[in-house]
Amino acid sequence: MTIQTKGIKEYLASHMRDFGLLFALIAIMVFFQIVTGGTLMRPVNITNLFLQNSYIIIMALGMLIVIVSGNIDLSVGSVMGFIGALAAVLIVNYNVPMPVAMMICLITGGLIGAAQGYFVAMWRIPSFIVTLAGMLVFRGLSLWLLQGQSVGPFPREFQLLSTGFVGDIFPAVLGEYLAGVFGTRAFNVLSFSLGVVAAAAVIAMGLKKRNRNARYGTEDEPLSLFWLRNGIIAAAILFLMFKLSTFRGLPNVVVTMGVLILIYAFVTERTVIGRRIYALGGNEKAAKLSGIKTERLTFLAFVNMGVLAALAGLIFAARLNTATPKAGFALELDVIAAVFIGGASMSGGVGKIIGAVVGAFIMGVMNNGMSIMGIGIDYQQVIKGLVLLAAVFFDVYNKSKQA
Amino acid sequence: MTALLEMRAITKEFPGVKALDRVTLEVKAGEIHAICGENGAGKSTLMKVLSGVYPAGSYDGEIHFEGALAEFRDISDSEDRGIIIIHQELALVPQLSIAENIFLGNETATAGVIDWHETNHRTEALLKKVGLRESPGTLVDHIGVGKQQLVEIAKALSKNVKLLILDEPTAALQENDSRKLLDLMLELKAQGVTCIIITHKLGEVRYVADTVTVIRDGMSVSTKDAKVGLSENDIVRDMVGRDMSDRYPERTRRAGEMLMEIADWNVWHPEHRDRQVIHDISMNVRAGEVVGIAGLMGSGRTELAMSVFGKSYGRRISGTAKLHGQPVDVSTVARAIAAGLAYVTEDRKSLGLVLDETIRFNTTLADLGSVSKHGVLDFRAETLVAEKYRAALRTRTPSVFQKVGNLSGGNQQKVVLAKWLHTAPEVLILDEPTRGIDVGAKYEIYTIINDLSAQGKGVIMISSEMPELLGMCDRIYVMNEGSFVGELPAADASQERIMSLIVSE
Known part of the structure; x- marks a missing residue:
């Protein structure tokens, strides 16, 4: 069988969303790079960008699954704050050993998710209501747990969770030599090497998939677009990793985040449970009549969300080096916005992990860029709101044009 | 008596289908006129044309109402003239009171402010008229389906109805409530309201109707006086008397060993706790056999199939299911699938x-x-x-x-x-497998079904199209109101026999 390739124009029209999102992110980055006079892409700022958005991205992974399953979770900001508070109380006030405390926190997050999932899945109470209640409950419990005070600071090793960097395993001489070559202050060879490996992997996997599609006669993108898209992605990875390696290398949290993104992308796209979640969100009745245990899946989606919110809570607390009663306030909205900007559908069954991640970066770059420009928080909110609306409008408009 | 309504040579086409073909209907002032026909015969389409759901211009033919040509643009247009339809699915808002429902969209108000005193007063008068003893403030949700039907009629009366159309009004009612409703129709007739009743039940036709028109395959077949010498057989023949023009692929019929048995199956309605949907049904299917379940819409065929398939419908399900003579657990869909059951749903899209x-x-x-x-x-x-x-x-x-x-x-x-x-199922339940499919594709589906039975699988086929059941099945169960009212070998079955089993309560 031959590959069915449409013309570039036709293909772009039917895959507007995927390309639109990627180009939007690039356009936004270029825009802020220019208007901030190059500050956006400075190594220290790139590093900050990852640190600032890691917890949003981690929660967006769970939120994507919740939204694909046809639900929503408004409580994640509160739960994140609550877990940060719990960690602070355990570690700072009660000197609980760090691994034990972290374990307790993650399990608590899972239990919170289980409790909310129970009411959504077994009693069919709309998730909007259950998690709205959860949002209030855990906001209150954070206040109670911290007695309205900030608790900190954390021990050094806990902070590393967020602010630590992966050390270079290559000889220091090599790093110094390369720093000289590139004319930078430092050079972390490991980070850059990983970047090269990742970029190569993206292209290799793309080619492999293309080959497989060719063998089964699946429709695929035109070759020029394939190289354009994968070229941009690979170049972006190399560029970012180069920037990171000329600062302090790869932050621990980026490693955590990267691994989680890979795992969740794999689970949603390649596993039976992932497939079932899409079926559940796409048509719950059909899924049920196909023997899928829809209640259990919904329940698990919330448990997973709880654990990820807990992890985000730990990272956030470690980054601020203190737990405050206000932590996580209104953060659920950023997470949900990221998922919808990333192309997920409110009615469920549609959305991709990579979309949610790019959506989160779009929000993150805008936050960061506008702050550097000194735009007030008032205008920032307005602009972010309009971007969200524009992204979803774009989706709906495209769909109505296709129909 | 003069004609209140005349529908002349109404033809309505949908892409690829002629739903109505020169249908003629004449309803005299002050009579109760029954319309009978199979599912899909075109009754509903005809009523939609009459009420303006399909506006003037979208069909051919003429409607004359009260002696003048009527061209309705939409429902409110026809309602203004006094033509009101009460659909099978009631159009009441359960969370509102009886009074609020009756005057919904037609509120007694000045400058947008509702006069509750006047509203309740008028509601009481209307409720008295239809013989419903409930307070105007009672929520519609809190009264039974039978009473809700009366509220709909009261609502119609509030609009100065001249022609009241009831679409299978007793389908969801118990014996008692049905009788009350029919009596009310007779009373309204005495007050000068003209009625059209769409029904499958010949007993009802005999009880209330003055005239009966039979519609079949989008054509008006006959109009008869219902008061003198109405023969059930005539009507049944008129309803089903079509040639077996559809073709069915040939198959060697060879029923093998017993595959699946269901015994004493009882199911209750998931919401209405006191309503039993399936009564004591027992059935079986052998290897290589195609077994049909005939019945009208709402007779409980889908409910039976879904309750067997992993308890996907209903509450308090009792009875035994056996496969190869051994009891099997079909309590969840996953278990039913594992046991070798498959259920192809009636509504493939949803x-x-x-x-x-x-x-x-x-x-x-x-x-x-x-x-x-x-x-x-x-x-x-x-x-x-x-x-x-x-x-x-x-x-x-x-x-x-x-x-x-x-x-x-x-x-x-x-x-x-x-x-x-x-x-890889052993028994397939096919629920209306050819609904909404063009003739060519139907034939292909039939061929697939025959292939399955040749492989020794048991097929249970639910269908509203009787020729299809007669052409495909080895054996046909006839279902009505949640019970099996007959079982016929294909050789003995005919459309007339099946229909008379259904209509003779």
């Missing part, structure tokens, strides 16, 4: 398919275990499975990566069939 996803996605959905290892999907194996069924069922599509939402009805049905064939 119950059978994930429309936004591909053919491949839908084909493997009910048995992902076979295309995965340790929970990880093998796309290659999945594609091969999808391709296999695409070829075997001759699904017309550019590729198995096509979204099923873009396929035609017949091809969608093939994808649903593929999904269930992939679970």
Whole structure:
């Protein structure tokens, strides 16, 4: 069988969303790079960008699954704050050993998710209501747990969770030599090497998939677009990793985040449970009549969300080096916005992990860029709101044009 | 008596289908006129033309009402003239009170402020008229279906109705309530209201109707005086008397050993706790046998099938299911599938398919275990499975990566069939397998069914199209109001026999 390739124009029209999102992110980055006079892409700022958005991205992974399953979770900001508070109380006030405390926190997050999932899945109470209640409950419990005070600071090793960097395993001489070559202050060879490996992997996997599609006669993108898209992605990875390696290398949290993104992308796209979640969100009745245990899946989606919110809570607390009663306030909205900007559908069954991640970066770059420009928080909110609306409008408009 | 309503040579076409073909209906002032016909005969379409749901210009023919040509643009247009339809699915808002419902959209108000005193006063008068003893403030949710029906009629009366149309008003009612409703119709008639009643029940026709018109395949077949010498046989023949013009593929009928037995099956309504939906049903299917379940819409066929298939419908389900003589657990869908059962749903779009996803996605959905290892999907194996069924069922599509939402009805049905064939079932329950499918695709579906029975699978086929059951099945169960009212070998069955089993309560 031959590959069915449409013309570039036709293909772009039917895959507007995927390309639109990627180009939007690039356009936004270029825009802020220019208007901030190059500050956006400075190594220290790139590093900050990852640190600032890691917890949003981690929660967006769970939120994507919740939204694909046809639900929503408004409580994640509160739960994140609550877990940060719990960690602070355990570690700072009660000197609980760090691994034990972290374990307790993650399990608590899972239990919170289980409790909310129970009411959504077994009693069919709309998730909007259950998690709205959860949002209030855990906001209150954070206040109670911290007695309205900030608790900190954390021990050094806990902070590393967020602010630590992966050390270079290559000889220091090599790093110094390369720093000289590139004319930078430092050079972390490991980070850059990983970047090269990742970029190569993206292209290799793309080619492999293309080959497989060719063998089964699946429709695929035109070759020029394939190289354009994968070229941009690979170049972006190399560029970012180069920037990171000329600062302090790869932050621990980026490693955590990267691994989680890979795992969740794999689970949603390649596993039976992932497939079932899409079926559940796409048509719950059909899924049920196909023997899928829809209640259990919904329940698990919330448990997973709880654990990820807990992890985000730990990272956030470690980054601020203190737990405050206000932590996580209104953060659920950023997470949900990221998922919808990333192309997920409110009615469920549609959305991709990579979309949610790019959506989160779009929000993150805008936050960061506008702050550097000194735009007030008032205008920032307005602009972010309009971007969200524009992204979803774009989706709906495209769909109505296709129909 | 003069004619209140005359519908002359009404023809209504949908893309590819002629739903009404020169239908003529004449309703005299002050009479009760019954319209009978099978499901899909065109009764509802005719009423939609009359009420302006299909506006003037979208059909051919003329409607004369009160002696003048009427061209209704929409429902409110026809309601203004006094033509009011009460649909089978009641159009009441359950969370509002009786009074609020009656005057919904027609509120007694000045400058947008409702006069509750006047509203309640008028409601009381209307309720008295229809013989409903409830307070105007009672929520519609809190009264039974029978009383809700009366509220609908009161609502119609509030609008100065001249022609009241009731679409199968007693379908959801108990014996008692049905009788009350029919008596009310007679009373309204005495007050000068003209009525049209759409019904399948010949007993009702005899009880209330002055005239009966039979519609079949979009044509008005006969209009008879219901008061003198109405013969049930005549009406039944008029209702079903069509040639077996549809063709069915030949099959060697060879029923093998007993495959599945269901005994003493009882099911109660999931919400109305006191309503039993399925009464003491026992049935069986042998290997290689195609067994039909005949019955009208709402007779409980789908409810029976879904309650057997993993308790997907109903409460307090009791009875035994056996496969190969051994009791099997069919208490969840997963267990029913594991036991060797498959259920191809009646409504493929809302119950059978994930429309936004591909053919491949839908084909493997009910048995992902076979295309995965340790929970990880093998796309290659999945594609091969999808391709296999695409070829075997001759699904017309550019590729198995096509979204099923873009396929035609017949091809969608093939994808649903593929999904269930992939679970390697022993018994397939097919619920209206050819609904909404064009003739060519129907023949292909029939061929697939015959192939399955040749492989020794048991097929239970639910269908509202009697010729289809007669052409396909070895044996036919006849179902009415939640019970089996007869079992006929195909050789002895005829449309007339089935219909008379259904209509003679």
